[in-house]
Amino acid sequence: MTTKSTKYSHQREAIIKYLESTTNHPTADEVYQHMRELIPNISLGTVYRNLSQMAASGRILRLTADGKTDHFDACTSTHYHFMCKSCGCVRDIPIAPLDSLVEDAKKVSEHVVEDVSIMFSGTCKDCLVKSVDN
Amino acid sequence: MTTKSTKYSHQREAIIKYLESTTNHPTADEVYQHMRELIPNISLGTVYRNLSQMAASGRILRLTADGKTDHFDACTSTHYHFMCKSCGCVRDIPIAPLDSLVEDAKKVSEHVVEDVSIMFSGTCKDCLVKSVDN
DNA sequence: CTAATAACAGTAATCATTATCATAATTATG
DNA sequence: CATAATTATGATAATGATTACTGTTATTAG
Numbered sequence: 013m014t015t016k017s018t019k020y021s022h023q024r025e026a027i028i029k030y031l032e033s034t035t036n037h038p039t040a041d042e043v044y045q046h047m048r049e050l051i052p053n054i055s056l057g058t059v060y061r062n063l064s065q066m067a068a069s070g071r072i073l074r075l076t077a078d079g080k081t082d083h084f085d086a087c088t089s090t091h092y093h094f095m096c097k098s099c100g101c102v103r104d105i106p107i108a109p110l111d112s113l114v115e116d117a118k119k120v121s122e123h124v125v126e127d128v129s130i131m132f133s134g135t136c137k138d139c140l141v142k143s144v145d146n
Numbered sequence: 147m148t149t150k151s152t153k154y155s156h157q158r159e160a161i162i163k164y165l166e167s168t169t170n171h172p173t174a175d176e177v178y179q180h181m182r183e184l185i186p187n188i189s190l191g192t193v194y195r196n197l198s199q200m201a202a203s204g205r206i207l208r209l210t211a212d213g214k215t216d217h218f219d220a221c222t223s224t225h226y227h228f229m230c231k232s233c234g235c236v237r238d239i240p241i242a243p244l245d246s247l248v249e250d251a252k253k254v255s256e257h258v259v260e261d262v263s264i265m266f267s268g269t270c271k272d273c274l275v276k277s278v279d280n
Numbered sequence: 281c282t283a284a285t286a287a288c289a290g291t292a293a294t295c296a297t298t299a300t301c302a303t304a305a306t307t308a309t310g
Numbered sequence: 311c312a313t314a315a316t317t318a319t320g321a322t323a324a325t326g327a328t329t330a331c332t333g334t335t336a337t338t339a340g
Contacts, residue, residue: 016316016317017307017317018318019305019306019307019316019317020306020307020318021305021317021318021319023319024318039296040296053319053320054320055320055321055322056321057299057321058318058320060296060297061298061319062318064297074213076211076212077263078210079208079210079213079216079327080295080296080328081296082213082296082297092251094255094259103255103257106254107250113244113264114266116241117239117241117266120241121237121239121240123228123237123268123269123271124268124269124270124271124274125228125239125266125267125268126269127267127268128264128267129211129263129264129265129266130247130262131263131265132251132255132261132263133263134258134260134261135257135260136257136258137257137258140257140258150285151338152286153285153286153287153336153338154336154337155287155288155336156336157288173327174327175327187288187289187290189288189289189291190289190290190328191288191289191330192287194328195287195288195329196287198328213296213297214327216327216328
């Protein structure tokens with residue numbers, strides 16, 4: 013069995029650069045739309061393949077929130093997120109990491125707890141303004 | 147504008163009874179498979195419609211974990227869940243509610259934080275046994 | 281009892297994502 | 311450096327979960 017290696021690709025490089033340049037945690041389709049400005053004939057499948065590959069290897073984070081569309085984050089250190097119930101945008105929440113949470117869960121659970129995902133939700137400031145206008 | 151009311155249905159009654167009888171947090175399809183034993187010609191659409199309706203009204207909880215399939219829980223008081231990365235099952239994690247978490251997030255965020263979802267992940271005890279066998 | 285309306289079963293449509301496949305780009309090797 | 315091996319790509323088809331549509335049935339109000 014030969015372990016398969018990773019080859020360089022222009023497309024993957026552009027995707028990771030874009031993810032590192034934004035704190036907006038875009039969806040696969042948002043990444044795709046941006047990439048098309050740089051690489052007009054890039055395929056949506058290429059974007060999905062590279063995002064999934066980088067998420068699997070730990071290079072980026074896959075954020076699952078409302079069960080509809082995943083978001084991606086190039087910042088892999090422990091931090092938390094907020095999803096707007098109105099527009100679906102994902103933003104950072106600057107609270108301190110809850111280091112003991114997984115440890116606490118490990119102690120009480122009969123299962124092997126490895127990770128925890130914390131997702132806040134509510135209304136983002138932009139959607140709040142819009143709702144006041146109406 | 148007339149507010150639309152809710153009418154009784156045999157199907158919805160059976161769905162909520164089933165959800166209340168289990169702590170396994172089934173998916174819509176698992177609910178459907180169970181319902182077919184009681185109501186053989188029930189439609190999958192009916193199951194989805196009633197689950198969505200009850201989740202929207204707060205009667206049950208919709209649990210989103212891996213972005214693939216939602217799970218449902220008739221217990222709506224604050225508690226936490228674990229999803230197995232191997233088989234996808236969802237189980238309860240009996241740690242005490244983190245009451246201050248949403249309050250803390252409200253203080254530091256420029257958005258209107260209302261709720262938080264906490265999802266642990268790892269390997270469930272059943273999958274652990276299977277992996278040891280191999 | 282009858283009219284109004286919500287819920288139903290069955291099915292088609294949608295959306296996000298993954299798989300397939302022939303071609304192109306990258307890397308290894310003689 | 312030439313060529314073989316292998317991974318990545320673009321284009322598109324397929325999948326899986328969920329929602330929408332439609333004609334019919336059940337529930338409820340008058």
